[in-house]
Amino acid sequence: MSTTTTTTPTLILPSRAPLLTRTGWGAWLAALIVLCALVPVLNLAVPAGSVFHLSDFAVALVAKIMCYAICALAMDLIWGYTGILSLGHGLFFALGGYAMGMYLMRQIGTDGNYKSNLPDFMVFLDWKELPWHWTLSDSFIATLFLVVAVPGLVAFVFGYFAFRSRIKGVYFSIITQAMTFAAMLLFFRNETGFGGNNGFTDFKRILSIPIATPSMRMTLFVMTSVTLLLFFLLGRWLVNAKFGRVLQAVRDAETRVMFSGYNPIGYKLTIWTISAMMCGVAGALYVPQVGIINPSEMSPANSIEIAIWAAVGGRATLIGPIVGAFIVNGAKSWLTVTYPEFWLYFLGALFIGVTRYLPDGVVGLFKKLKGLKGVAK
Amino acid sequence: MTPELMEQGAKRVEAHAAALAARAGQTESGGRSAGIGRVVKDREVDVTHGRILYLEDVNVSFDGFKAINNLSLDIAPGELRCIIGPNGAGKTTMMDIITGKTRPDSGTVFFGSTIDLLRYSEPQIAQLGIGRKFQKPTVFEQLTVFENLELALHTNKGVKSSMFFRLDSGQGDRLAEVLHTIHLADSVLRQAGNLSHGQKQWLEIGMLLMQEPKLLLLDEPVAGMTDEETERTAELFLTLKGKHSLMVVEHDMGFIRTISDIVTVLCDGSVLAQGSLDQVQSDERVIEVYLGR
Numbered sequence: 001m002s003t004t005t006t007t008t009p010t011l012i013l014p015s016r017a018p019l020l021t022r023t024g025w026g027a028w029l030a031a032l033i034v035l036c037a038l039v040p041v042l043n044l045a046v047p048a049g050s051v052f053h054l055s056d057f058a059v060a061l062v063a064k065i066m067c068y069a070i071c072a073l074a075m076d077l078i079w080g081y082t083g084i085l086s087l088g089h090g091l092f093f094a095l096g097g098y099a100m101g102m103y104l105m106r107q108i109g110t111d112g113n114y115k116s117n118l119p120d121f122m123v124f125l126d127w128k129e130l131p132w133h134w135t136l137s138d139s140f141i142a143t144l145f146l147v148v149a150v151p152g153l154v155a156f157v158f159g160y161f162a163f164r165s166r167i168k169g170v171y172f173s174i175i176t177q178a179m180t181f182a183a184m185l186l187f188f189r190n191e192t193g194f195g196g197n198n199g200f201t202d203f204k205r206i207l208s209i210p211i212a213t214p215s216m217r218m219t220l221f222v223m224t225s226v227t228l229l230l231f232f233l234l235g236r237w238l239v240n241a242k243f244g245r246v247l248q249a250v251r252d253a254e255t256r257v258m259f260s261g262y263n264p265i266g267y268k269l270t271i272w273t274i275s276a277m278m279c280g281v282a283g284a285l286y287v288p289q290v291g292i293i294n295p296s297e298m299s300p301a302n303s304i305e306i307a308i309w310a311a312v313g314g315r316a317t318l319i320g321p322i323v324g325a326f327i328v329n330g331a332k333s334w335l336t337v338t339y340p341e342f343w344l345y346f347l348g349a350l351f352i353g354v355t356r357y358l359p360d361g362v363v364g365l366f367k368k369l370k371g372l373k374g375v376a377k
Numbered sequence: 378m379t380p381e382l383m384e385q386g387a388k389r390v391e392a393h394a395a396a397l398a399a400r401a402g403q404t405e406s407g408g409r410s411a412g413i414g415r416v417v418k419d420r421e422v423d424v425t426h427g428r429i430l431y432l433e434d435v436n437v438s439f440d441g442f443k444a445i446n447n448l449s450l451d452i453a454p455g456e457l458r459c460i461i462g463p464n465g466a467g468k469t470t471m472m473d474i475i476t477g478k479t480r481p482d483s484g485t486v487f488f489g490s491t492i493d494l495l496r497y498s499e500p501q502i503a504q505l506g507i508g509r510k511f512q513k514p515t516v517f518e519q520l521t522v523f524e525n526l527e528l529a530l531h532t533n534k535g536v537k538s539s540m541f542f543r544l545d546s547g548q549g550d551r552l553a554e555v556l557h558t559i560h561l562a563d564s565v566l567r568q569a570g571n572l573s574h575g576q577k578q579w580l581e582i583g584m585l586l587m588q589e590p591k592l593l594l595l596d597e598p599v600a601g602m603t604d605e606e607t608e609r610t611a612e613l614f615l616t617l618k619g620k621h622s623l624m625v626v627e628h629d630m631g632f633i634r635t636i637s638d639i640v641t642v643l644c645d646g647s648v649l650a651q652g653s654l655d656q657v658q659s660d661e662r663v664i665e666v667y668l669g670r
Contacts, residue, residue, distance in 0.1 A: 253515045
């Protein structure tokens with residue numbers, strides 16, 4: 001079928017963008033080297049008195065923020081690119097965390113306060129055997145699977161019904177928020193079998209190796225770094241493909257997408273599930289490093305904070321949410337120590353300031369300044 | 378079944394296919410003779426009866442208001458049909474029904490002789506070969522002109538194939554051709570949001586062409602265009618006529634005069650008059666509707 005009979009002059013069409021540019025790969029490799037080689041050396045090999053020594057506190061803080069950065073990245077894929085604001089990502093984070101937590105509880109073995117094979121809270125509740133949903137918890141392999149599968153399945157089922165019913169915008173956000181809240185109430189109950197409001201803590205080992213040793217902490221740190229960097233690449237790949245452009249199209253004009261022959265449900269469901277799985281992995285990396293998981297991770301405020309990180313850094317850019325997670329959490333850990341009473345005011349001001357003056361976040365501001373400089377020259 | 382019988386059958390099928398290929402495009406019905414024994418192929422538009430779109434006794438009401446009232450309308454393959462009518466006549470609602478956005482309360486809507494459109498969803502209808510342009514130009518503002526057209530390209534639109542999609546050279550040629558047709562070849566990498574209103578209208582028409590639709594529904598395609606752009610659009614539509622069926626809703630009478638064969642006047646959700654533009658313009662009832670009583 002042709003619409004014109006005139007000969008068409010050759011036209012150079014843009015080819016598919018590479019995964020990362022040359023400088024992009026350079027920066028990526030530099031980050032990999034710094035996080036996986038430099039940080040371990042500065043923390044473990046350089047003596048504590050030296051100026052170059054990186055304290056355990058700093059390492060733990062960066063590790064924690066990297067877990068948050070993964071959540072922010074996941075949030076960006078669903079919110080920044082697809083335009084669906086989820087206020088329930090804390091749930092997926094917690095589900096991954098709980099799956100890992102169950103394994104870590106089983107690893108305590110008989111070293112708990114009650115010297116029982118069962119986790120302490122079960123002995124306290126006078127339970128005689130493990131409930132059914134703990135069946136797979138003594139296998140590390142199964143745990144790795146559950147860390148991804150449980151948040152993925154919950155997201156898939158929830159998303160299927162929500163997207164099929166064409167629930168959009170603020171209604172979707174409210175429902176996700178309600179879902180997290182409901183899950184939090186459920187996990188608070190002792191009968192649910194997840195340790196009630198105390199959750200899981202007092203972990204001793206992972207793969208029978210003591211968890212509190214410096215080398216184990218560093219191993220977890222390196223794994224978190226590598227995961228973050230790989231997820232960044234995964235995000236790049238998804239966004240660079242036509243798939244990513246369909247997501248942006250869904251965000252900007254969903255009806256046009258439908259009348260172009262795409263079924264948006266499949267696209268939304270795919271990215272929503274991927275996003276939830278990423279949060280699950282972040283939670284699983286977070287729990288052994290922080291040493292505790294309890295239902296407060298599912299509190300509405302936590303999920304909202306994930307959205308704030310993405311917004312501060314810059315939506316619809318992949319580096320933005322990572323930067324945002326570092327800025328907000330860095331500021332949080334500094335302010336809560338120096339001016340503890342001002343933190344919440346600062347967070348509120350930051351959110352208002354960013355939405356009012358920096359709709360494209362810090363990365364957007366940076367790009368704008370760079371653009372202005374280019375014009376001035 | 379014996380092998381000989383199977384062989385004979387295979388030969389017959391081959392001969393039939395060859396005969397079909399030889400006749401392709403010669404008749405209004407796409408080279409297929411009307412008759413018994415034709416096999417209904419899934420999602421293939423059957424126009425052997427000379428009609429690509431049938432609407433019959435369609436009714437829709439919103440909260441008691443009858444937006445479409447016993448509407449019956451049909452369109453031939455390759456026809457360019459203009460639809461006019463006062464505001465609230467049901468023109469956009471009719472397009473909503475054809476494209477699956479609104480479900481009628483009663484009535485039948487067929488695409489060709491075999492496809493019951495009421496059984497399909499919006500994306501499925503788009504894939505069957507019905508393209509639609511909205512009243513307000515709707516393009517993907519954050520994407521470039523190239524990316525807009527690429528998204529519209531007729532291809533497998535599943536999630537997995539989108540993840541691994543690469544433009545092949547044939548598709549690239551097709552895209553370049555459409556870019557020239559819509560006069561946006563110089564703006565390949567421009568963001569669609571930065572185009573002028575008329576250019577957005579053209580881009581949207583280009584996106585429809587990329588879908589390779591058999592039927593195009595165009596809701597006020599020249600609204601907000603300059604005179605020159607309108608003229609070019611008219612030219613474009615006249616070249617499309619014959620290869621595609623077009624249904625154009627417009628208020629611009631000059632534009633309609635340039636392109637129209639048959640004009641249908643809608644009023645209060647049903648057909649008021651139909652015929653050439655001069656015929657309908659001299660129709661008493663039409664004058665009454667337009668000028669008030």
